[in-house]
Amino acid sequence: MSYFIDRRANAKHKSAVNRQRFLDRYRTHIKRSVEEAVNRRSITDMQHGEKVSIPTRDISEPVFQHGQGGHRSIVSPGNREFDEGDRLRRPSGGGGGGDGSGEGGASNQGEGMDEFAFSLTRDEFLDFVFDGLELPHLERKQLMDLEEVKPVRSGITRDGVPSRINIVRSMREAQARRIAMRAPIRRALRESMDALAEEERKDPVLRNPSRIQELKAEIERLEKRLESVPFIDTYDLRYNNLVNQPTPSNKAVMFCVMDVSGSMTQSHKDIAKRFFLLLYLFLERNYEKVELVFVRHHTAAKEVDEEEFFYSRETGGTIVSSALTLVDEIISDRYPPADWNLYVAQASDGDNWDDDSTTCREVLSKSLMQKLAYFTYVEITPHAHQALWEEYEAVEADFPSRFAMRQIVEPGDIYPVFRELFRKVEA
Amino acid sequence: MTRQTPIATGSDWNFEVLAEFEREIARLADEYRLDTYPNQIEVITSEQMMDAYASVGMPVGYHHWSFGKQFLSVEQAYRRGQMGLAYELVINSDPCIAYLMEENTLMMQVLVMAHACYGHNSFFKGNYLFRAWTDASSIIDYLVFARKYVAECEERYGVAAVEQLLDACHALQNYGVDRYKRPSPISAEEEALRQAEREEYLQAQVNTLWRTIPLSGQGLEAITEDDGDDPLGLHQAGRYPPEPQENLLYFIEKNAPLLAPWQREIVRIVRKLAQYFYPQRQTQVMNEGWATFWHYTLMHRMFDEGLVDEGLILEFLQSHTAVVHQQPFDSPYYNGINPYALGFAMFTDIRRICESPTDEDREWFPDIAGSNWLDTLHFAMRNFKDESFIQQFLSPKVIRDLKLFNVIDDDQDEMLTVAAIHDERGYRRLREALSVQYALSVREPNIQIYAADIRGDRSLTLRHVQDRRRPLAKSVYPVMRHLHQLWGFTVRLESIEDDEVARRYQWPLPNEGGQE
Numbered sequence: 001m002s003y004f005i006d007r008r009a010n011a012k013h014k015s016a017v018n019r020q021r022f023l024d025r026y027r028t029h030i031k032r033s034v035e036e037a038v039n040r041r042s043i044t045d046m047q048h049g050e051k052v053s054i055p056t057r058d059i060s061e062p063v064f065q066h067g068q069g070g071h072r073s074i075v076s077p078g079n080r081e082f083d084e085g086d087r088l089r090r091p092s093g094g095g096g097g098g099d100g101s102g103e104g105g106a107s108n109q110g111e112g113m114d115e116f117a118f119s120l121t122r123d124e125f126l127d128f129v130f131d132g133l134e135l136p137h138l139e140r141k142q143l144m145d146l147e148e149v150k151p152v153r154s155g156i157t158r159d160g161v162p163s164r165i166n167i168v169r170s171m172r173e174a175q176a177r178r179i180a181m182r183a184p185i186r187r188a189l190r191e192s193m194d195a196l197a198e199e200e201r202k203d204p205v206l207r208n209p210s211r212i213q214e215l216k217a218e219i220e221r222l223e224k225r226l227e228s229v230p231f232i233d234t235y236d237l238r239y240n241n242l243v244n245q246p247t248p249s250n251k252a253v254m255f256c257v258m259d260v261s262g263s264m265t266q267s268h269k270d271i272a273k274r275f276f277l278l279l280y281l282f283l284e285r286n287y288e289k290v291e292l293v294f295v296r297h298h299t300a301a302k303e304v305d306e307e308e309f310f311y312s313r314e315t316g317g318t319i320v321s322s323a324l325t326l327v328d329e330i331i332s333d334r335y336p337p338a339d340w341n342l343y344v345a346q347a348s349d350g351d352n353w354d355d356d357s358t359t360c361r362e363v364l365s366k367s368l369m370q371k372l373a374y375f376t377y378v379e380i381t382p383h384a385h386q387a388l389w390e391e392y393e394a395v396e397a398d399f400p401s402r403f404a405m406r407q408i409v410e411p412g413d414i415y416p417v418f419r420e421l422f423r424k425v426e427a
Numbered sequence: 428m429t430r431q432t433p434i435a436t437g438s439d440w441n442f443e444v445l446a447e448f449e450r451e452i453a454r455l456a457d458e459y460r461l462d463t464y465p466n467q468i469e470v471i472t473s474e475q476m477m478d479a480y481a482s483v484g485m486p487v488g489y490h491h492w493s494f495g496k497q498f499l500s501v502e503q504a505y506r507r508g509q510m511g512l513a514y515e516l517v518i519n520s521d522p523c524i525a526y527l528m529e530e531n532t533l534m535m536q537v538l539v540m541a542h543a544c545y546g547h548n549s550f551f552k553g554n555y556l557f558r559a560w561t562d563a564s565s566i567i568d569y570l571v572f573a574r575k576y577v578a579e580c581e582e583r584y585g586v587a588a589v590e591q592l593l594d595a596c597h598a599l600q601n602y603g604v605d606r607y608k609r610p611s612p613i614s615a616e617e618e619a620l621r622q623a624e625r626e627e628y629l630q631a632q633v634n635t636l637w638r639t640i641p642l643s644g645q646g647l648e649a650i651t652e653d654d655g656d657d658p659l660g661l662h663q664a665g666r667y668p669p670e671p672q673e674n675l676l677y678f679i680e681k682n683a684p685l686l687a688p689w690q691r692e693i694v695r696i697v698r699k700l701a702q703y704f705y706p707q708r709q710t711q712v713m714n715e716g717w718a719t720f721w722h723y724t725l726m727h728r729m730f731d732e733g734l735v736d737e738g739l740i741l742e743f744l745q746s747h748t749a750v751v752h753q754q755p756f757d758s759p760y761y762n763g764i765n766p767y768a769l770g771f772a773m774f775t776d777i778r779r780i781c782e783s784p785t786d787e788d789r790e791w792f793p794d795i796a797g798s799n800w801l802d803t804l805h806f807a808m809r810n811f812k813d814e815s816f817i818q819q820f821l822s823p824k825v826i827r828d829l830k831l832f833n834v835i836d837d838d839q840d841e842m843l844t845v846a847a848i849h850d851e852r853g854y855r856r857l858r859e860a861l862s863v864q865y866a867l868s869v870r871e872p873n874i875q876i877y878a879a880d881i882r883g884d885r886s887l888t889l890r891h892v893q894d895r896r897r898p899l900a901k902s903v904y905p906v907m908r909h910l911h912q913l914w915g916f917t918v919r920l921e922s923i924e925d926d927e928v929a930r931r932y933q934w935p936l937p938n939e940g941g942q943e
Contacts, residue, residue, distance in 0.1 A: 002449050002466035002544065004442055007475065008529055014478040015498040021590070022495030061493055062598050062905035064872045069838040070897030075861040077764060078755020079832035079848055086845040090836070118499035119506065 023124065029054045030120070034128040038415045050125045053115040130282055134424040151242040160239025174236035181229045189222040251289040252341040252373075254280060255330075257323045259348035261298040262315040268380045271411055272347035273310050275378055278418050279345050287341065293330060297323035299353075303330065318351045320388060321359040328368050337371040344372055350379045350386045357387040364395050369402065376421055377405040433736040438532035442470075445527075448537045448734075449544070455728050456545040459801060461721065463548040464563060465522040468540065476528050477501050479516055486524060487570045489577035489696075491593050515718075517543035519551040519707070521563035534742045537735070541725040546718025553809050554713070556706035566703060573696045580689050592690055595909035596676065596697035601871055603676030603698035604705045671875040671890065675910075676701070678876045684885060685915035694913070709812045709867055716770015717808055720778075723747060723771070753829060772825045773816070777804055780822060787823055813865040821858045823849075833860045838896075872899055877921070886917040893924045899932075907934035 023030060033052040066072075082088075120128070156169055196215040199207060256276045258269070283290045294309035295301055298316040301323040327344060335342060352360070369375065377392055379385065389405070396403045406417045434451070435444045449468070456463070471479070481498030482488040518524040525543040527536050551557050581589045596603075672678045676698040680691050707714070726747075730740045753768040754761040780788045781800035789796045795803045807820060826849045833847040833856060847853035847860065863869050877890040887910070891899060899922065911918045911934045922930040 002453065002468060004445060004449075005467060005469045006442070007469045007471045010471075010475065014475070015481045015495060017490045018481065018492065018495035019498055020495070021490060021492040021586075022499065025492045025590075059496060060902075061594070062902040062909070063601055064874055064891075064906055065900040065902050066872055066894075066897045067900035068898075070893070071835070071837045071839075071895040072897060073846065073860050073863070074834050074836060075764070075831055075857060075864055076756035076761075076834065077753050077829040077831055078757065078761075079830040080755070082832050082845045082848055084845055084848050084850070084853060087842040088834070088845065090841070090843055116496070116500065118503045 023120075026054055026059060029058060031128050031131060034120075034125065035415065038129055050120050051117055052120055053117040056116045059116055126281065126285065130285060132424050133282065133419060133422040150245055152245045153240060154243045155241050156238045157241040158238065160241065164240045164242070166238045166240050169238040170232070170236050173238055174232045177233065177236055178229055178231070182226055185222055185226050185229075189219060189226065192218045192222060250287055251291070251339075252283050252287040252343060253291045253293060253335050254283055255293045255295060255327050255342070255344040256309065257295045257297070257327065257344060257346040258309065259298070259318055259320070259323075259351070260296045260312075260314045261318040261351065263318070263349050263351050268347075268349055269310060271380050271408055271414060272378070274411065274414050275347060275408070275418065276345055278414065279343070279376070282422065283343065291335075293327075295323050295326055295330075297326075301326040317353055318348075319356045320348065320352045321356050321363055324360055324363040324368060328363065331368075331371055341373045342371055344368070344375045346375070346377045348377075348379060348388070349381045350383070350388055352386065352388040354387065357391040360388065361391040361395055364392075364403075365398060369395070369399050372402060375399075375403045377403075378408050378417065379405070380408045382409045431733040433739070434734050435533060436736050436738065438534065438742075440531075440533040440536050444533065445536055445540070448729075449540055451729060451732075451734055452537070452541050452545060452725055455725050456549075456721070459721070459724070460805065461545050461549040462552055463523065463545060464520075464552055466544040466548065467522040467524045468527060468544060469524060470527050470529055473505070473528055473530055476516065476526060477505060479526060485570055486518065486567065487574050489574045489593075490581075491597075492590065493594075493597065515539045515543040515547070517547045518566075519547075519557060519561055519563055519703075520566050523548040523551065523563070524567075532742070534739045534746070537729075537739070538722055538726065538743055538746065542718045542722035545725065546721040547714060549721075550710075550714050550717045550808060553805070554706070554710060554812075555810055556710060556812055560706050561703050569699065573700070576692060576696065580693060584689065589693070591912065592693055593697065595912045596694055598906045598909040599675050599679075599913075600697050600701040602874060603674060603701040605674050605677070605702070606868075666878045667881050668876065668879065671877050673875050674698075675874070675876060675889075678879075679910075679913050682879060683914050686913065706812075709814070709865075712766045712770040712773075712813045712865065713808065713811065713816050714770070715766045716772075716774045719747075719751060719767050719771040720774035720804075723775075755830075769825075769829070772828060773820055773822075774804060774807075776822050776825050777807060777820055779824075791822060792820075814862050814867075817865060818858060818862040821861060823854045826854055826857055831857050831861065833857050869894060872897075874920070884917065885915075886919055887914045889918070889920045891920060891922045893922060893929065896924060898922065898930070903932055904934065907932060911935065 030052050033054070034050060037050045037052075156166055192215050196212065196219065199212050199215065254276075258264070258272050260269075280290065280292065292306070294304050294306055296304055296309055296314075297318070297320065298314050299319045299322065303326065304312075323346075331337065331342060364375070379389060385407075392403075392405050396405060404421045406421060408414060408417055434447050445468075449466075477498060479486070480501045481494050488494065516526045523544065525539065525548075527539055531539070551561075551563060557563075577589060577593075668678070676694055679686070680694040680698065683691075683694075686694070726735070726740065726743050729735045735743075751765070751768045751771045753765050777795065778800045780792055780796055781798050781803050784792075784796035807816065811819060830849055832845060832849065833853070835844045835846045837844075847856040849857070873892045873894060874889055875892075876887065878888045880886045880888070889910075899920075903920065907918050907920060918934050920932040921928045922932070
């Protein structure tokens with residue numbers, strides 16, 4: 001009468017479609033919530049999902065219900081001090097005395113709860129974070145790089161390694177071969193049998209004993225041959241063939257350039273770090289492979305690792321062009337623009353050695369900008385702009401689609417500025 | 428009775444052990460004459476359980492955002508540890524599908540089998556509401572049909588259009604039920620077969636009904652102008668429908684003038700599923716009480732026979748006690764009357780009344796005091812729903828144990844009044860009040876279709892008969908908006924108090940501001 005079924009191996013996520021429908025339907029709500037979250041939390045934990053809440057009234061499913069008022073009678077359990085006829089003050093907030101109308105668990109989970117809270121997975125979260133943003137000049141650089149090959153199935157071959165034997169095809173070949181090899185033998189066998197039968201049917205006087213002997217020997221020989229046709233032969237084996245297919249590479253380098261001179265405080269650096277991280281996450285979603293290069297500078301530029309980039313302290317003056325020149329050199333050395341999508345993100349407080357700003361413009365206009373996919377510059381300062389900003393504005397005018405610059409005053413600006421920089425350009 | 432060795436000890440389980448326990452439970456259940464559908468016991472993961480929860484326990488369902496919302500809230504609660512998942516999930520189908528979660532301990536699996544596979548299952552098969560209103564053998568097929576049909580419609584008419592329609596239907600699904608006559612059984616095969624036929628037929632019906640109306644606005648004016656002078660008596664043909672209709676979705680399906688055939692079919696699907704869940708909404712206390720009573724009884728029988736050891740029975744008792752615990756009304760965790768607690772207390776008490784009646788019981792329950800408890804329990808399970816079950820069987824002892832009291836909250840009175848407590852004078856009143864509290868007809872506003880103006884502006888008028896002056900909640904407007912989407916013309920609602928229209932609602936809202 002009863003039986004057990006183990007369903008554990010069945011697909012989970014049966015509700016995935018419904019979940020997605022829900023997220024789509026409340027897109028605007030969720031986006032608002034996500035934007036608040038991005039501003040609130042440190043970008044270092046962008047790697048997690050996010051708890052999102054939506055006002056319950058916005059997502060309620062209305063049904064006809066009784067409202068407050070009228071005459072209602074409520075039966076509740078757990079009486080301790082009441083006696084019949086007692087008069088009680090009406091609890092404030094309405095219905096607090098218990099909505100004990102025997103409401104089932106199924107519906108109405110909203111009542112009394114103002115927020116409907118749920119979690120987004122990391123991917124869903126990032127989807128919302130970067131929703132409506134676009135990487136400018138995203139190119140799939142096509143190249144035949146020997147290292148970038150992917151083995152793909154391509155038909156069947158006669159030789160290969162045992163692990164790739166295609167059993168079905170091999171057995172089919174074997175069967176075909178067996179049929180083909182046995183057919184002539186069977187035919188000869190049949191003929192010999194017929195001949196023998198005919199011979200034996202003859203009158204004993206007319207029989208030719210040597211002929212019979214001969215036929216019998218022949219039959220025996222043929223039967224042996226039939227048996228000796230192998231069930232499977234190395235000749236039958238077929239292997240799944242794999243060929244290495246070069247795949248188009250799709251990779252990017254992101255140069256993080258930051259001023260670490262004395263004027264950049266740790267809070268400046270934190271803001272810069274968040275901006276870089278956002279950019280990194282964004283690039284990571286668009287490219288299969290993203291490499292990071294950290295270049296920091298004061299009067300001289302140096303390529304460093306991440307730890308040193310964000311946390312070591314330096315003092316001294318500022319020469320921005322040193323960093324730009326270094327980036328240019330690194331590109332020439334290691335990242336040929338034909339193979340890589342190149343992004344530069346620069347953060348600074350706007351200070352620069354007086355004469356250097358024009359040099360910066362020259363390096364950018366003459367050399368760097370030709371190679372880059374996008375250059376973003378954020379100036380972290382509440383103060384008025386200095387020479388560097390003005391020179392950069394000239395560069396922006398020359399490369400309006402590939403050069404972008406914004407000012408950030410406080411951490412709350414990061415995300416809006418980021419969104420502005422990468423806003424999808426409506427065609 | 429010789430004590431046997433336990434089937435298994437510890438908290439781990441495997442399929443052989445489960446099968447053996449299941450056999451023993453079946454044997455004992457048979458002794459108690461629990462008549463069940465065959466059991467299909469499915470072992471699933473916690474994620475699958477969340478999926479199942481989200482789709483109200485239906486193994487297949489059409490897609491809708493509201494199930495996604497359900498899923499997210501279940502997931503959230505589970506992750507936070509607020510909710511132990513899936514004490515049990517069982518589907519009223521034939522075979523009866525019950526889910527066991529792989530994370531459960533052996534005790535839990537055995538408990539769920541006793542509770543769901545024999546408790547709920549026998550209730551589904553035996554209770555008159557389920558027998559009359561649901562067709563266990565065809566529900567799964569029907570769900571498959573519904574899912575496929577909705578998916579096809581989404582493909583053909585777009586997800587948004589279908590979603591909008593389902594939203595509207597869901598808002599009215601509690602009013603998609605025939606309360607008094609038995610519905611025709613659902614069968615997926617027939618549905619599919621007859622569906623095309625029905626589309627045509629339905630549309631033809633609707634067309635006949637509406638043919639009397641001139642379609643152009645001009646013609647409409649002409650008729651309303653003629654109102655005073657109606658030589659043929661065309662306008663005195665009486666109301667349509669002649670009798671008020673309680674099944675709103677049915678009326679929509681058959682009469683909404685503008686719905687396309689596929690839309691009618693979807694209205695029908697929502698209506699049929701609402702119908703299927705209708706008995707469950709009316710037998711929560713009984714159903715859970717019955718299942719809890721039996722898992723309690725069966726587990727103890729197994730312990731008595733030595734089939735389970737002390738460790739398991741103690742773990743069981745802990746879990747059982749938590750399930751049947753009733754928070755007092757002033758506890759921060761109070762969430763209404765716990766149907767497990769009330770139902771279990773009542774069934775246990777019926778057995779007590781039969782086996783060892785007191786004088787009080789003889790006075791209150793002369794028919795059952797001292798009778799065969801098993802017969803009486805089966806009788807109660809078969810022939811009642813929560814409302815009548817409480818009315819019939821709530822004993823003074825249960826009222827005392829739960830310390831029930833009745834508060835009257837009247838908006839014309841500044842204070843609340845305690846109308847009854849668990850004393851001699853209060854028992855009957857409490858029983859009456861609690862019974863009413865479980866009556867669907869009291870829990871939900873009584874709203875019926877009163878008139879469809881098929882000769883005039885095509886407006887639809889509903890009537891809400893107020894119950895003890897209780898008004899409708901604000902949600903009435905969004906629901907009427909949905910109704911308007913289905914009907915296609917103005918929808919009115921009149922709230923009746925003492926035979927007089929106390930309040931009128933209309934959607935779309937009349938232009939002159941006010942809601943009157």
